[in-house]
Amino acid sequence: MNYFPDEVLEHVFDFVTSHRDRNAVSLVCKLWYRVERFSRERVFIGNCYAISPERVIMRFPGLKSLTLKGKPHFADFNLVPHDWGAYVQPWIEAFAKSRIGLEELRLKRMLVSDESLELLSQSFVNFKSLVLVSCEGFTTDGLAAIAANCRFLRELDLQENEIDDLCGHWLSYFPESCTSLTSLNFACLKGEINLAALERLVARSPNLKSLKLNRAVPLEVLQKILMRAPQLVDLGTGSFVHEPDSETYNKLKATILNCKSIRNLSGFLEVAPRCLPSIYPICLNLTTLNLSYAAGIHGSDLVKLIRQCVKLQRLWILDCIGDKGLEVVASTCKELQELRVFPSDPFGVGHAAVTENGLVAISSGCPKLHSLLYFCQQMTNAALETVAKNCPNFIRFRLCILDPTKPDAITMQPLDEGFGAIVRSCKQLRRLSMAGLLTDQVFLYIGMYAEQLEMLSIAFAGDSDKGMLYVLNGCKKLRKLEIRDCPFGNAALLTDVGKYETMRSLWMSSCEVTLGGCKILAKKMARLNVEIINEHDQMDVGPEDGERVDKMYLYRTLVGRRKDAPEFVWTL
């Protein structure tokens, strides 16, 4: 198909932006593969152990933006030991040695050290953007290096990382010449911050659009910052506490009236609800509101706030909003697309925070809803069936009942039919996670109907191997399957071993799979890494083949077993 010179092809490929499309393009023919690889600037690697940095560099010499994901998802819930792996250091070292002009690095669930950050900051002249989500292993010293050395830094976005906050002066390391910041998010830092340096930094960053502060930034400073940066689109407040009649508060009210661009609001890590009316003027235009860390806002204050937010598309909230509060959301936020309801009291079983009624109300009031994360006390099949009928557009549906094996709260039946209705109705469903009493039947439904399903999370569900087999056989597009505490064993694991090469990864913990079963799988499939995490067995007294494996994580890879696995991880 050599109708066009390479430059034309390249120009066409510029319009092909999604990773999947570009991957597809590269498979058409050798010519397209070649043109595509030289013109690719953004590379996404969903599992850092699936490929080596050297091979990435070889294939994409023009790479500017790299996204890496490390630990398995269940690491978020402490199911994976800290030093399991996913170090970014070898990646940065390899890139530093090469001629890649890295400009953007986005990491999720990786171990990042200060050393890595320093190397990063010194190796890439045009480095512009660092986004770290759910990472750990570094301190504010690493941030200081980034601030000091990345002369054209635009974005430093730290989301929910565990960072050792050694001192708040890292902000002062941004040189006076640094005026290019567009996005700064340090909300997850727990310590004090150099407030004067922060104010000066904001003052010399005219392009700053996104700023998310940590708890250590008091309201007075917020007011001064907003004065300097009325152009902000995205604001995360720190501490929002003050006497409502004070001069500072009045100044804040006036300043906020000037901030006409704010569309995304978050923070309120500390809040005095009486100060909330100052933000009502912003609420009218908000499209995203994240109050999931604002434990201080609840009851009527919360409802009053929500009533102002008529254009809301994304809402993250704590369950203290209650079913009644969700009814207010349903009647106010007609444009709502994404809703996340987090538990404010995860272990206080018995406080009926939100139930199936809240969810039904949302589904009938917000027909555009496509993404849901909902932690609740109870659920019923009838409610799920209603939700399925009202909202057939779900792409992500994650329901978590705090008591993991609770049945239908009214009929005491398993919740198979309810989830079955969801998968039958939501033909575009890509991500599903379920909870409650569930039998093999729900997996039959998933296998039959969830044709677009890519990620499935299961806990405390199913009766037999058949459950897992329904899913493996039925869901052709499945990429990530994570299972805990289910009675699935070797038969389910080994029936279709080829399936796992079509997936990114499989996690199984506290199931019935044995060491012997895992060994068989590893032997058959050379291009899978089958890793067993064994935290409490002595190395010399290894487990028998017949013993159940506590945690197994397998993933496809092109580069064989990893060399940085710690002692307690055995690659079979």
Added chain:
Amino acid sequence: MQGVGGGGAVSGGGGSITSGGSMSTVSKEDNLVLSSEDSSSCPDESELELGLGLSLGGACRTQQGPRGQYARILTAKDFPYLGSLASASSSSSASSPSSSSCSNSSLSRANVTAGTKRSADSVAVANGASQVVGWPPIRAYRMNSLVNQAKLPAAEVFNPLIGKSKNSNTVVGKGTSNGSDKNNGNSKERGQLRSTLFVKVNMDGIPIGRKVDLSAHSCYEALSQKLEDMFQTSTTIMNSIRSSREEDDIPSKLLDGSSEFVLTYEDKDGDWMLVGDVPWGMFISSVRRLRIMRTSEANGLAPRSEERNGRQRTNPI
């Protein structure tokens, strides 16, 4: 109350690690050095910046971190394998939020003793749910912040509703619950009255002790930082005294990375515990005083015996 992390409801794994509850908890692993070069001993910003220039002297100080020259006081949070070993016995959420692992178990006891009207079955289920590792599936960062948010005095001062609101009560209660109503009551009062809680802090090798207000902090990190700031001056001066004497021997090594300090506290029962094992609220309600202790002082785990000889008194600052 057991000073041991997790108390009674934590099963085998937790118990075997934190047995005895006194010096053996302290005698964990090592590598802790108090910072000798960190600048911030004073909250005033201009002095902070001055300190930066003096002690850091350059644009990029990050290499200090892993080399041990930047250091901080270790608490139980820094011993992740404690948590991960405990998780094997699946009774508490593991690793770094060791405080939340304890709040799991203390919560379950609180649920039982709080007298909620439920059948024995559902209580058992409740206990089961709260003791399962990694359940509910909430990101660890969010979980930690839930636990810590419970004890912020500032928000409680300005929001009189918090004492009355059911959810906040539970959240506050969770952090501080000992399974006893008495402690719940205390925590509520403390939240509303914002009383101070000064305790003495002594550091080995420094004759003059200090006092720190525990109620001004909401988590172990803040307290650690405060203590570092406090004793920072002492150690810097000690360092310069020693380096002027040019002894490579004992004392300077105590502070430049080859020796260890651990933060410990004495609880109501007179036992010395490692700080960080229990939820913050539980810690607050039982701590009597603090001691920044050399691990060589800790029972049974002196890394190098010559450091016992090396304990010297320095001149008062």
